[in-house]
Amino acid sequence: MAAGFARAYGSDVLTAESAGLAPAMIVAPKTRQVMLEKNIDLGEDFPKTLDMAALEGVDLIINMSGYPLPLKSDARVEDWNVRDPIGESEEVYREVRDQIEQRVMRLVLELRARKPAAKQGLQDDTRAVDTRRHGGRQ
Secondary structure: OOOHHHHHHOOOOOOOHHHOOOOOOOOHHHHHHHHOOOOOOOOOOOOHHHOOOOOOOOOOOEEEOOOOOOOOOOOEEEEEOOOOOOOOOHHHHHHHHHHHHHHHHHHHHHHHHHOOOOOOOHHHHHOOOOOOOOOOOO
C-alpha cells in the first residue's frame, strides 16, 4: 500500500521500492480492492524480499514490519507502527490503508519542503489573473 501511495502522490520527490521481511506470494486481493477504491491500481506489483529490492543508494527505509531490520544500511530508518490487515475484514484493510496514506502524504510533504526551488523564479512561469467579476448574471 505504501509504495502505491508513494508512487501516486510523491513521484516528483521519491522513488518507491517495496520489500518485506517475509512477503506473501501475492498481493492480497483485499489490498488491491481497497487501493482501487482510492483509484490506485497496484498493477503488476508483487511482494519482494529485501534482497530482491534495489537498496543501493537508498536514502530512507520505512519499516512497517514491527521487527528490527536484518540489514545494515547508511539509510535513515523510520519505523511505522502499522497493523497487518491480512486475515482481517475489509474495514480493517480500509483503516490500515487510510493510516498508511496519511503517513505517506506527510512524508511526501516533508520531502517537498526540503526540495530545492527551481532555478527560474515563479514570476517567469505565472501570468496575472484578473479575478474581478465581469458582466455575467445579475
